[in-house]
Amino acid sequence: MTISAALHRRDWTFPQPFGPRAVLVVVIALAVLWYSAQRVELGRMLAQTGAATLSTLGLVETPADAPSLGRVIGQLVPIQLSDRQEIGRIDGFDPAHLPPLAFLETVKTQEQALDPATLKPVSRPVSRTYLVQPLGYAGHVLVKIVETLEIALWGTLIAVLLGLPLALLGARNMMPSAPVRFAAHALVGFMRAVPELISALFLVIAYGFGPIAGFLALGLHGAGVLGKFFADDMEHADPRPQEALAAIGANRLAIWRLAILPQVMPGFIGSTLYILDRNVRMATVIGLVGAGGVGQELKGRYDMYDYGHVGTILLAIFLVVLALDQLSARLRRRFL
Numbered sequence: 001m002t003i004s005a006a007l008h009r010r011d012w013t014f015p016q017p018f019g020p021r022a023v024l025v026v027v028i029a030l031a032v033l034w035y036s037a038q039r040v041e042l043g044r045m046l047a048q049t050g051a052a053t054l055s056t057l058g059l060v061e062t063p064a065d066a067p068s069l070g071r072v073i074g075q076l077v078p079i080q081l082s083d084r085q086e087i088g089r090i091d092g093f094d095p096a097h098l099p100p101l102a103f104l105e106t107v108k109t110q111e112q113a114l115d116p117a118t119l120k121p122v123s124r125p126v127s128r129t130y131l132v133q134p135l136g137y138a139g140h141v142l143v144k145i146v147e148t149l150e151i152a153l154w155g156t157l158i159a160v161l162l163g164l165p166l167a168l169l170g171a172r173n174m175m176p177s178a179p180v181r182f183a184a185h186a187l188v189g190f191m192r193a194v195p196e197l198i199s200a201l202f203l204v205i206a207y208g209f210g211p212i213a214g215f216l217a218l219g220l221h222g223a224g225v226l227g228k229f230f231a232d233d234m235e236h237a238d239p240r241p242q243e244a245l246a247a248i249g250a251n252r253l254a255i256w257r258l259a260i261l262p263q264v265m266p267g268f269i270g271s272t273l274y275i276l277d278r279n280v281r282m283a284t285v286i287g288l289v290g291a292g293g294v295g296q297e298l299k300g301r302y303d304m305y306d307y308g309h310v311g312t313i314l315l316a317i318f319l320v321v322l323a324l325d326q327l328s329a330r331l332r333r334r335f336l
Helices: 003-007 020-039 042-056 069-075 136-170 178-193 196-207 211-235 239-247 252-289 294-303 307-335
Strands: 083-086 103-114 121-133
Touching: 020 042, 083 136, 121 136, 136 178, 136 211, 136 252, 136 294, 136 307, 178 211, 196 211, 196 252, 211 252, 239 252, 252 294, 252 307, 294 307
Parallel strands: none
Antiparallel strands: 083 121, 103 121
């Protein structure tokens, strides 16, 4: 039948893009979203964001005590790069050997004190000397950033070392025993289900504050993710090279090394780079519970209302993530 004849058939109708059932589903979905928006206070968020934008543009004036996104951002600027310490609180301070670019600053102030003779408060001059390092805090943040990268790197390494054996035990074409596969899948699922922040809380109790809890939390969760990704890649590998090697008597390890690994290696590299990229971001988050890195410094400065220091840390995190994205893109082009 030609197209012209088909178009002139009386029983032909243009198919509807959606039917009554699809319309009902959309209406129900919109109703659920509307109800959920009230619960999560979406309207208040839009109102405050709009008011902050108009206030920033100078179109409206907001009360001084009203919560404002613009005021919060404004407290982060200017960022804090220098470090200033009173020399009396520095152990073994030697004024003849100052750090590079550092200098001494003397500040005279008036302080209230109790006169022992009259028992009345009196004002007296006080002179304090400070050691000022123009880039001291920036250097401190750099050290914490390096520690964060080390936590992410070791977390990724642990994830690969644990995830690959679990993937081999859970892949159907590598492990014929169903109970072993089930146990491997259960362990991988448990590791993947526990967020890094939760496991870091318990690991901090076990190992104390510091990077140990950080890279262990990242490594355990990453092992669950890579265990699933690696197993899925191996199960979807082309079976024909595997069958050919099995026909000549090759064992499972030889089949994996010669027939499966060359096919799945690009996927393995891509998944590992994804975990490394994610671990760098999560290393900052888990630092908030005391698991080392720049996140621990961020939490401490936030608790002390040192928002200029917080701004410096956030800027450093942004630059590191930006650089990591560029490096990850180059590695993907190189290996994938």
